[in-house]
Amino acid sequence: MKSELIGRGLVLLVLAIVIVVPIAIVFPRASSRDKGVEDSSGSAIDAEDLGTLGTTPSSLPMDDSRSPTVSPLPQPTSFPTAQPTTQQPSTLNPTKSPVNPTPLVVPVRGCSPENPCELCQGHCSDDSNCQGQLVCFKKEIGEPVPFCEGIDMSKTNWCTHQSIPPSAAPTATASSAPTPSSSMGSSSSLPTIAPSLPDGVSVALPTGIPTAPTSTLPTATPTGSPTSKPPTQFPTITPTRLPTTPEPTKSPDTGNRRVDPMYLAYYYPWYYKNDWSQHGYVDTPKLGLYGTDDPAVAEQHIEWAVRAGVDAFVTSWWKPDGVTTKHMASGLLSASNIGDIKFAINYETKGALPTENFADGTIALDTLIADMQYLEEQYFSHPSYCRVNNRPLVVLYITRTWDNFEPHMLDQVRASLKEDVLFLADEPYHGNQKWLDEAQNGIKDGRSVFEAYTTYNMFENFLIKEGESATDYMLREGLPIFERWSKETLFFPNVLPMYHDFRGHLPLWGDAAGLIKQLQVFTCLPRPSWFIEGSIPDMIFITSFNEWWEGSQIEPDKDDRYGFEFIDALKTFKESKWTCENKETD
Secondary structure: OHHHHHHHHHHHHHHHHHHHHHHHHHHHHHHHHOOOEEEOOOOEEOHHHHHHHOOOHHHOOOOOOOOOOOOOOOOOOOOOOOOOOOOOEOOOOOOOOOOOOEEOOOOOOOOEOOEOEOOOEEOOOOHHHEOOOOEEEOOOOOOOOOOEEOOOOOOOOEEEOOOOOHHHOOOEOOOOOOOHHHHHOOOOOOOOOOOOOOOOOOOOOOOOOOOOOOEOOOOOOOOOOOOOOOOOOOOOOOOOOOOOOOOOOEOOOOOOEEOOOEEEEEEOOOOEOOEOOOOOOOOOEOOOOOOOOOHHHHHHHHHHHHHHOOOEEEEEEOOOOOHHHHHHHHOHHHOOOHHHOEEEEEEOHHHHOOOOEOOOOOOHHHHHHHHHHHHHHHHHOOOOEOEEOOEEEEEEOOHHHOEOOOHHHHHHHHHOOOOOOEEEEEOOOOHHHHOOOOOOOOEEOOEEOOOEEEOOOOOOHHHOOOOOEHHHHHHHHHHHHHHHHHHHOEEEOEEOOOEOOOOOOOOEEOOHHHHHHHHHHHOOOOOOOOOOOOOOOOEEEEOOOOOOOOOOOOOOEOOOOOOOHHHHHHHHHHHHOOEEOOHHHO
């Protein structure tokens, strides 16, 4: 009996050793994992730093089967094998190394050398627009941005770090999460990682800390997981209405493009003789306080414009029974030398439309159609009406204020006309209007709302630096916007000789040298990749010939403060046969 009890005791002792000892071993290890996992080098990585391992904690499901003592790591979703991309050598800035992904914010602001953007901020045009040694990552629609979390569905360019070798990225040994090497594929290039996320969403994640010179940013293509769909892509936007004409003259040795644009000056037939009291003004015309219903005044204006090399007046037009219509008939169109110049219509949205809301139930579209039919009947057949590729030209003033305007509405306008009108929309501006895909009437339904775009005036008071010139302002604030639009769509810019309005805004002074500088730069803007050289004439708009109330005129003044300076500057530039450098050969 005693021996039997001893035997049972030994069995119980063995069982206790088998059960208790593993528990004593497991619990201390579990408590050490509460604070994180260890990487291959043995250093702790906090759970909140898991973004550096190729996941974001907020997007991962947690394991609900937790014991009171052990806190298991989040269980990541499966990652498809990434495809390596070919990269080119570049220089790194190892001192600016992101540890956690930085969220994208859309849009942040327009980056510039004077106001550079930080990591994961946009929109930049080139590397000089980014802080320090950050680079401007030029992305496609929906493409992830390296070192940045989140995604945007535009072609916004973002400031970020240059790429790093994946070998510099940390690795993890936790059994509950895949190691970076297992989800990144080749160790020789940056991967495209696509975790399972809500429909239409993908994430750009960091891959580690730069430690040595290596490659430039790859061109990444987001790939959806089995439970997600890729983000919607805009179709390629190409013009369908531009006839092909002969190539412009090019220098046989360099291929540089010679500039011979059409010059179009905004013209205002709204002045009453000796009564300019509607608004204040700074300078006085050489002709005195004239009335634009006088054909002799129009004859002098035409003579000066022709002297400057202006090809056409773009005439302010408000409504069929308005003063501009009446003064055009008795003044400009009655001038004996009207055959020396062309004229087009600047459709004044603010005065012509009863509302700028084109939603169903409003009369905006009906008014627009009726006005275009009136313009066609009254002006398009005039021998001096301005045509571009034999198409009547109409500028639509500040279309950026048109709410709920849809592409099919412009189709309705076209269908109501006998002629194939070339509409130029005054759409680009500051704020969201800087970008074609974010502008009020830029891209809708996967297509450009208007065939071509222009600008009337880029003046914005809060952006003005006291005492600066119109040229300094236009090159700083206008040029980046012009370049962006000109690369993506058919765009024709304006020059601003000077500005001093009646509203009390800060003035912008101007001179001949500044105007010539604007002409040199703005006539050489880039073109979209699909653009066929010579398919449409280059055009540049002058704001303005005689807008005295905003002080932007080139018409000579009575006191000779600037006299014929702007007139002669235009003439000088036009006769210079300015040549744009061929950027492809730089």
